Amino acid sequence: MWLLLLYTVIVSILPLFSIPTTPPILTHCEKIADGTPGIISKVTIYNIKLSTYNTAVGTVAKVSCLDDALVVNGADTLTCLSSGRWSSAKPTCKEPEIVKPKDYKLIIGLSVGGACLVLVVIITGIIVGNRKQTKKLPSEQTDA
Numbered sequence: 001m002w003l004l005l006l007y008t009v010i011v012s013i014l015p016l017f018s019i020p021t022t023p024p025i026l027t028h029c030e031k032i033a034d035g036t037p038g039i040i041s042k043v044t045i046y047n048i049k050l051s052t053y054n055t056a057v058g059t060v061a062k063v064s065c066l067d068d069a070l071v072v073n074g075a076d077t078l079t080c081l082s083s084g085r086w087s088s089a090k091p092t093c094k095e096p097e098i099v100k101p102k103d104y105k106l107i108i109g110l111s112v113g114g115a116c117l118v119l120v121v122i123i124t125g126i127i128v129g130n131r132k133q134t135k136k137l138p139s140e141q142t143d144a
Contacts, residue, residue, distance in 0.1 A: 026084030028055045040066055046093045048072070057082050065093035 035053060037044045044066065051062040059080045063072050074091025081087055 025082060027057055029057070029059075029080035029084055029086050031055055032078070032086060032090045036066065046070065048091055048093055050078075055080060057084075063091050067093070069096075070094060071096045 031053070033048050033050050033053065036049055037047070047066050049064045049066050051064075052059060054061075057080050061078050061080075063074075063076050063078060065072060070093040072091050073094045075088035076091070077087075078091075079087040
């Protein structure tokens with residue numbers, strides 16, 4: 001009998017502790033950036049700049065960098081979703097990567113080697129040309 005009474009109490013109280021199955025509807029996303037600072041410093045130069053600082057659900061913000069020499073690392077467009085989250089992780093600004101050949105030592109070596117070969121060919125041509133000019137043919141020789 002006590003078990004039946006305990007079961008009845010538990011079944012009647014259990015709905016009070018249930019977790020809602022639908023997430024709450026939020027009206028705003030968290031703020032991810034401030035407006036453009038009056039003075040850009042070493043601290044703020046890598047901050048992102050948004051086309052709008054509105055955080056209402058449905059807002060679409062285009063992302064750029066405060067310093068035009070930097071590039072956006074991440075999504076360049078963010079949308080505030082009804083879950084209260086932005087569509088992508090907060091982007092950052094970074095210095096652009098300089099693309100350099102992987103085998104730059106080989107390229108430099110080949111360039112220097114090629115330049116040396118060209119110089120050898122030119123010098124050899126000059127030496128051979130001078131020898132031909134200084135050597136007289138028997139028909140050009142005159143008797144004194």
